Amino acid sequence: MVVKLLLEINDLAVEVSGRQVLEHIDLYIDQGETHVLLGPNGSGKSTLFMAILGFPKYKVTNGEIIFKGEDITDLTTTERVRKGIGVSFQNPPSVRGVKLMDLLKVESGQDPKDEKLSPQIKELANKLKFDQRFLDRDVNLGFSGGEVKRSEILQLLAQKPDFIMFDEPDSGVDIENVELLADQINVLLDKEKKLGMRKKSGLIITHLGYILNFVNADTANVLLDGRIACSGNPAEIMEDIREEGFKGCVECCKVN
Numbered sequence: 001m002v003v004k005l006l007l008e009i010n011d012l013a014v015e016v017s018g019r020q021v022l023e024h025i026d027l028y029i030d031q032g033e034t035h036v037l038l039g040p041n042g043s044g045k046s047t048l049f050m051a052i053l054g055f056p057k058y059k060v061t062n063g064e065i066i067f068k069g070e071d072i073t074d075l076t077t078t079e080r081v082r083k084g085i086g087v088s089f090q091n092p093p094s095v096r097g098v099k100l101m102d103l104l105k106v107e108s109g110q111d112p113k114d115e116k117l118s119p120q121i122k123e124l125a126n127k128l129k130f131d132q133r134f135l136d137r138d139v140n141l142g143f144s145g146g147e148v149k150r151s152e153i154l155q156l157l158a159q160k161p162d163f164i165m166f167d168e169p170d171s172g173v174d175i176e177n178v179e180l181l182a183d184q185i186n187v188l189l190d191k192e193k194k195l196g197m198r199k200k201s202g203l204i205i206t207h208l209g210y211i212l213n214f215v216n217a218d219t220a221n222v223l224l225d226g227r228i229a230c231s232g233n234p235a236e237i238m239e240d241i242r243e244e245g246f247k248g249c250v251e252c253c254k255v256n
Ligand SMILES: Nc1ncnc2c1ncn2[C@@H]1O[C@H](COP(=O)(O)OP(=O)(O)OP(=O)(O)O)[C@@H](O)[C@H]1O
Pocket: 016, 017, 019, 021, 039, 040, 041, 042, 043, 044, 045, 046, 047, 048, 090, 207
């Protein structure tokens, strides 16, 4: 079996509004693998997410991002999304005047002029507890925290990307809805298949790690002050963080 490297980040440095937020970031994610990115508030997790997605405000000042063997460091966000990168934002914007239903049609490749949503997407919407009244609402406008997260996952199910980044998918979500979201994240990441058969890869950003009770990850990476401080077994790293907090990671880095 040949394992393909899907995402490769080499010595990445990122500047935001004139401030160097990330430095010396190396990250390698194989096809079929799920990585977790842990780290305290302000450590740079969302900045890395935005830089991989290619938001212009997040300026790459060093290093490169390789996706499917191609250097995408200078590509636009649209080009990256077309190549198979999908995201669930920590705080997505509301889109006034665009119905969730119409966005889903575009994301799933359906003709936007179709009156109805395709039965497949309608079924996915129902699984995520969205009825027609909800699908007729403007994207994220007035949605509750949990509804926003469910809407992000539904859009990813419509889009079917090869590599998906989830920025805090479990924050502000109640227990029943975390389980519902986790079920669909497992679908998105091909978790029902054996590792060698999986085509989809993911990067899950979380500071509490609650979602990891429901979604298996292969590797955890801890980001501290803009640098990856350590990488390893997610269960072991989570246990250490639960016991000693991220302060324990800081101490551990000093010793090593
Ligand atoms: N547009 C910006 N202008 C100035 N500073 C920024 C900007 N965006 C991010 N930063 C700073 O970069 C640092 C990293 O922020 P980032 O949002 O990446 O952290 P995070 O690890 O995602 O935190 P959280 O767990 O709270 O979501 C913070 O100190 C933040 O204030």
